[in-house]
Amino acid sequence: xxxAVELIVGGLSLGGIYALLAFALSLTxxxxxxxxxxxxxxxVWGGAVFVIFAQHLALHPALSIVVLTALFxxxxxxxxxxxxxxxxxxxxxxxxxxxxxxxxxxxxxMESALGYGWVTYVDPYPVFASSLAMFPVTLGGxxxxxxxxxxxxxxxxxxxxxxxxxQKTFWGRGARAMAQNFDGCxxxxxxxxxxxxxxxxxxIVATAVSGAFYVxxxxxxxYEGLPLTLKAFTVVILAGVGNLPATLVAGAVLGxxxxxxxxxxxxxxxPAVSLALLFLxxxxxxxxxxxxxxx
Amino acid sequence: xxxxxxxxWVVTVGTVSVFCAxxxxxxxxxxxxxxxxxxxxxxxxxxxxxxGFLGHINLGQGAFFGLGAYVATILLNVPTVQELGALTLVVxxxxxxxxxxxxxxxxAFPLFRLKGLYFAIGTLILIFLxxxxxxxxxxxxxxxxxxxxxxxxFMNTVIGYYLALAVALVSLGLNxxxxxxxxxxxxRCIKEDEDAANSIGLNLMKYKTLGIVIASxxxxxxxxxxxxxxxxxxxxxxxxxxxxxxPSLMALLGGTGTVLGPVFGTAIIRIIETVFFxxxxxxxxxxxxxxxxxxxxxxxxxxxxxxxxxxxxxxxFRALASY
Numbered sequence: 001x002x003x004a005v006e007l008i009v010g011g012l013s014l015g016g017i018y019a020l021l022a023f024a025l026s027l028t029x030x031x032x033x034x035x036x037x038x039x040x041x042x043x044v045w046g047g048a049v050f051v052i053f054a055q056h057l058a059l060h061p062a063l064s065i066v067v068l069t070a071l072f073x074x075x076x077x078x079x080x081x082x083x084x085x086x087x088x089x090x091x092x093x094x095x096x097x098x099x100x101x102x103x104x105x106x107x108x109x110m111e112s113a114l115g116y117g118w119v120t121y122v123d124p125y126p127v128f129a130s131s132l133a134m135f136p137v138t139l140g141g142x143x144x145x146x147x148x149x150x151x152x153x154x155x156x157x158x159x160x161x162x163x164x165x166x167q168k169t170f171w172g173r174g175a176r177a178m179a180q181n182f183d184g185c186x187x188x189x190x191x192x193x194x195x196x197x198x199x200x201x202x203x204i205v206a207t208a209v210s211g212a213f214y215v216x217x218x219x220x221x222x223y224e225g226l227p228l229t230l231k232a233f234t235v236v237i238l239a240g241v242g243n244l245p246a247t248l249v250a251g252a253v254l255g256x257x258x259x260x261x262x263x264x265x266x267x268x269x270x271p272a273v274s275l276a277l278l279f280l281x282x283x284x285x286x287x288x289x290x291x292x293x294x295x
Numbered sequence: 296x297x298x299x300x301x302x303x304w305v306v307t308v309g310t311v312s313v314f315c316a317x318x319x320x321x322x323x324x325x326x327x328x329x330x331x332x333x334x335x336x337x338x339x340x341x342x343x344x345x346x347g348f349l350g351h352i353n354l355g356q357g358a359f360f361g362l363g364a365y366v367a368t369i370l371l372n373v374p375t376v377q378e379l380g381a382l383t384l385v386v387x388x389x390x391x392x393x394x395x396x397x398x399x400x401x402x403a404f405p406l407f408r409l410k411g412l413y414f415a416i417g418t419l420i421l422i423f424l425x426x427x428x429x430x431x432x433x434x435x436x437x438x439x440x441x442x443x444x445x446x447x448x449f450m451n452t453v454i455g456y457y458l459a460l461a462v463a464l465v466s467l468g469l470n471x472x473x474x475x476x477x478x479x480x481x482x483r484c485i486k487e488d489e490d491a492a493n494s495i496g497l498n499l500m501k502y503k504t505l506g507i508v509i510a511s512x513x514x515x516x517x518x519x520x521x522x523x524x525x526x527x528x529x530x531x532x533x534x535x536x537x538x539x540x541x542p543s544l545m546a547l548l549g550g551t552g553t554v555l556g557p558v559f560g561t562a563i564i565r566i567i568e569t570v571f572f573x574x575x576x577x578x579x580x581x582x583x584x585x586x587x588x589x590x591x592x593x594x595x596x597x598x599x600x601x602x603x604x605x606x607x608x609x610x611x612f613r614a615l616a617s618y
Contacts, residue, residue: 035415082594098593104589108589112586233416269431271423272427275424279424
């Protein structure tokens with residue numbers, strides 16, 4: 001019983017992180033139609049920058065998060081200006097090809113720059129892990145890892161934040177409208193450039209901060225970005241693009257399935273679970289497990 | 296004459312004979328560079344069958360390569376296959392190519408239910424699927440330790456060079472055929488407008504499946520050649536992500552939908568790779584440089600070299616793009 005609760009909490013915190021990654025990706029894909037392959041790399045960079053500040057420069061963790069947010073805010077502006085803006089004006093096929101190539105190029109260069117830079121300047125051992133002490137929490141005789149609970153709390157806060165942003169704010173409504181009908185938004189005078197700036201800033205900062213929280217519990221290495229992007233894509237397809245509540249459920253299902261698989265079949269088979277799930281969904285329900293919903 | 300035209304024949308035969316005459320002049324390391332370049336060209340040309348002619352971005356081209364390499368190596372380690380004598384390599388190659396074609400035909404069913412962006416993601420996942428299988432089915436594939444080809448089946452680079460050249464020519468011939476035939480016309484029709492193609496009676500699933508099977512055949516043969524020449528494969532070498540992504544970069548850089556586009560793209564990427572990283576030994580990671588190249592291509596020449604209006608102003612390039 002205690003074992004089951006531990007597994008579920010572990011799976012939920014892992015799945016919550018997947019869901020957060022997928023949220024940001026789903027939001028930007030459905031609105032701007034830009035397929036950002038570098039998404040997982042931003043996550044890994046978030047974790048790495050956090051470890052540099054919190055550990056190697058011995059900054060207070062909360063202050064590190066603030067610095068991280070500022071840095072990635074600036075990065076998001078550059079990303080929008082340098083990559084998203086030139087791509088947005090293209091026709092559908094060229095936009096897709098261009099966005100895959102450009103963001104994949106960015107992903108490769110950021111990944112290798114991080115791998116090279118980390119080994120050369122920071123630490124010869126290329127793994128980012130936070131050594132912040134997290135006390136285990138005991139609840140009704142079940143001992144739970146503190147860092148997992150912190151991640152779970154963070155996920156809940158972020159999901160609520162995303163939900164409120166999309167439902168209650170002007171730009172959130174704009175994002176939902178754009179996901180429903182791109183041309184319609186142009187007709188009513190919504191500025192796609194400003195909206196995409198908004199969404200990409202939000203997505204990139206949220207992703208980087210998620211990365212910082214992730215390394216509290218699980219170490220990352222510089223080359224984990226692209227596989228993580230793929231995992232986020234899996235969740236996006238499982239849930240149906242643009243369907244945020246379903247994304248949360250799909251992320252949780254995937255997280256729990258992976259944790260249970262690594263418990264009973266060994267960690268090597270964990271990646272196979274998401275692939276198997278994905279192919280089953282593609283064969284039997286290509287619109288995604290929960291159908292296509294728009295926020 | 297033929298669709299190629301007299302001038303086309305002269306240039307093609309001339310280029311091929313130059314490549315045929317090259318091996319005695321090259322050192323063994325340059326032979327290997329050329330051999331690998333031909334393999335990349337096969338992948339890039341096959342990638343273009345789906346992208347340039349059918350309008351589907353296939354990021355899983357490397358899956359067929361890896362599958363071909365693995366099937367061939369696994370079979371070569373089976374004693375009964377080893378005792379077939381002269382037939383062994385033929386049987387092994389045929390089995391590898393058939394396995395890849397079968398895999399392509401089966402995967403066509405789930406994959407082609409997706410379109411555009413989702414198809415691209417779905418195909419990218421193919422290679423991870425095979426990677427997971429190759430890593431975990433240890434008794435069959437050797438897991439992360441990889442598999443060795445028995446030494447007596449090693450293929451030296453000179454033979455590999457000619458075989459790879461031949462397969463590359465077949466791939467390019469296939470693309471040329473697609474650019475001039477009714478089959479290719481059907482493909483292009485589907486690329487332009489699926490609904491219109493469907494309404495004039497084209498069976499979309501049939502043509503798409505045919506397309507992915509065609510694209511898988513030479514790629515699997517390239518995988519076999521690679522395995523026989525290197526003598527060793529593991530999930531990273533045979534099924535690395537760059538096996539899937541570099542061919543698309545090459546085709547896109549050269550210009551998709553043109554027969555010669557992938558040739559130019561492959562040549563440019565291979566020259567950059569060889570000159571900068573093997574010859575000059577730049578002190579930066581090669582992937583950093585590649586990433587930036589890719590980014591620059593995507594932002595500044597989105598249509599690819601041979602289709603870019605700026606480059607087409609030169610008469611020579613205009614002529615090349617028309618093939």
